[in-house]
Amino acid sequence: MSKRVALAGFLHETNTFAPTKARMEDFVQGGGYMPLVRGAAVLERGRDINLGIGGAVRFGESAGWEMVPILWAGAIPSAHVSRDAYESITADIISGIAAAGPLDGVLIDLHGAMVAEHEDDGEGALLRRVRETVGPDVPIAASLDLHGNITEAMGEAADVLVGFRTYPHVDMADTGYRAATQLDALMARGAPFAKAFRRLPFLVPIAWQSTRAEPAKGIYDLVAGLEGGGVASTSFFFGFPAADFPGCGPTVVCYADGPTRAEAAADRIEQAVLDAEPALAGETFEPEAGVIEAMRIARTATKPVVIADTQDNPGAGGDSNTTGMLRALVAQNAQRAALGNMVDPRAAAAAHAAGQGAEITLALGGFSGIAGDAPFEGSFTVETLSDGKLVANGPFYGGAPLDMGPSACLRIGDVRVVVTTHKAQMADREMYRFVGIEPEAQAILVNKSSVHFRADFDGIAETILTCTAPGPMPVSPASLPFTNLAPGMRLEPLGPVFDPKTAA
The missing domain is CATH 3.40.50.2300 (Response regulator)
Structure with a gap:
């Protein structure tokens, strides 16, 4: 039956x-x-x-x-x-x-x-x-x-x-x-x-x-x-x-x-x-140190160097709008670099209002109140516009249709930024392509993700670096202000023990 x-x-x-x-x-x-x-x-x-x-x-x-x-x-x-x-x-x-x-x-x-x-x-x-x-x-x-x-x-x-x-x-x-x-x-x-x-x-x-x-x-x-x-x-x-x-x-x-x-x-x-x-630990870089290392590797690489902007991972609660990695790319004059996704509905709307090819000056991202973060002010070229609809065919999303809302590729120097209205973790190469960025053609890719992006990017990456720009998901849980964990829980591998009597 x-x-x-x-x-x-x-x-x-x-x-x-x-x-x-x-x-x-x-x-x-x-x-x-x-x-x-x-x-x-x-x-x-x-x-x-x-x-x-x-x-x-x-x-x-x-x-x-x-x-x-x-x-x-x-x-x-x-x-x-x-x-x-x-x-x-x-x-x-x-x-x-x-x-x-x-x-x-x-x-x-x-x-x-x-x-x-x-x-x-x-x-x-x-x-x-x-x-x-x-x-x-x-x-x-x-x-x-x-x-x-x-x-x-x-x-x-x-x-x-x-x-x-x-x-x-x-x-x-x-x-x-x-x-x-x-x-x-x-x-x-x-x-x-x-x-x-x-x-x-x-x-x-x-x-x-x-x-x-x-x-x-x-x-x-x-x-x-x-x-x-x-x-x-x-x-x-x-x-x-x-x-x-x-x-x-x-x-x-x-x-x-x-x-x-x-x-x-x-x-x-x-x-x-x-x-x-x-x-269960690993190596991380501060933003500018990570970009400098990525640029060094990229000089002789045949594939992109991929950087995980791990602390602003929207798959872990980040709003995907912190600007630490963007600042580092611009400050180091990185070439053939792309960052995704920067979730900023106002910037996306401004790009659509200005039109493809326009030059716009705006304060991008940085509006979630994250300590050490702030909007990035600069002049950008609106390279491409998109309605935000795509199919993420990589192994993580597995063919899921995504709607990122009105989106754009904004360029400053030789750094391109995927700007979207809605939030989704950068874990699929189509999330670059839908605004005209071919990920394999870049020297450096900065993904707002911790690990999920590896499913679709491992195969095209020369190497992967992890950077710690400001964000709401610190690499080490020991830096979070816990008050209610189980007593005796270690805050990271081989790390300090949580004590409710001395908690933040």
Whole structure:
């Protein structure tokens, strides 16, 4: 008999130190995600996209599920989700599940690091409400981001939590498929898995979490290799280290046909992460030093030198408008250099009003109140204009249509800046091409991203440097003014221990 499964999604990664909150309009617009969708549109829009919901739909169709799509919403990382947005989306999900009639299972696509204005553990509170709605016997599965701050409340409300294994996240749809596979197994067995949960004692900077390099690659190879032989599902979550609440930090979650196997798998992963602690760090440059080094390398390079403007990463809560890297490029008279994206609706509007080829003088970016940052004042040439619509075909966005709003390429000297109206992380080469910049033809590319850009830029990069221009997401979590972490949590690998008595 066909299984009736409700499908829903609510994604947000919250930087509690970021300058701008997520409002309902941000979920409606979607940013780097698809826009908010309801009912049948969840299946139609989500089917072929690199998101957890896409993999869940693919599995459901192959398994012959009767899928009951409710709602899917996601907004680009920022500060807290507003109370109104959280409660509105949550209420729609809960009412949709309640109205669905008898269900055999629920699959919900989540991030895992959502903090609302009034709910520190956004996903834990949502999953609790889902559990209250469907009762104790209907299995609930969730697909989650590798950066999820997984809490005991989430593990208690859901029957299985399944996390990404890649960063850049090229396996989002695959993770949704794996979560759906586990839900199908739960519905067939009619009994829950045994589970094991571990919380690691140190925060990990996101710049050094890439699974394309060690030690993260080896950790995730181990995680995947432990499944089988009675171990149903294994996940390690690096966590998102800019969320000021006790659940912030790395976790391990394992499920098996008995507690001995679940605990043994969790022990193996926990020990591997503890052993890797000293290696979870890396080298960074101050802005001008980074540009000077990039220019030195570019003199003999055959491919672009790519700089990660990591501290203004919109994938970690930045507004994508700080100007430190732009100042450094201009100050060093960098040649064949491009920066993206600078999110400044007023500058984009001024470029469109002036027209292609015009010379305009304006104060660009720098308006989010970030310490050490300010607008960049200068005269620019409007090289190209765009309506902002593009399809991001690289492995991270996976063919997602993006709407950046009215956009322009502004040039100052030989530095080109992608100026947009809407925010999305620079993680796809089409996000340069849509305003006429061919990324492979540049000597230096500055991407407002930490790691996700690697999925589409590693192959064209001579090398990658990480720079620390001012921004709301410091490379080291130890520089954030935490007050509510779990006591004893180390603020970075081998770093100082959080003490609530002496917290900022």
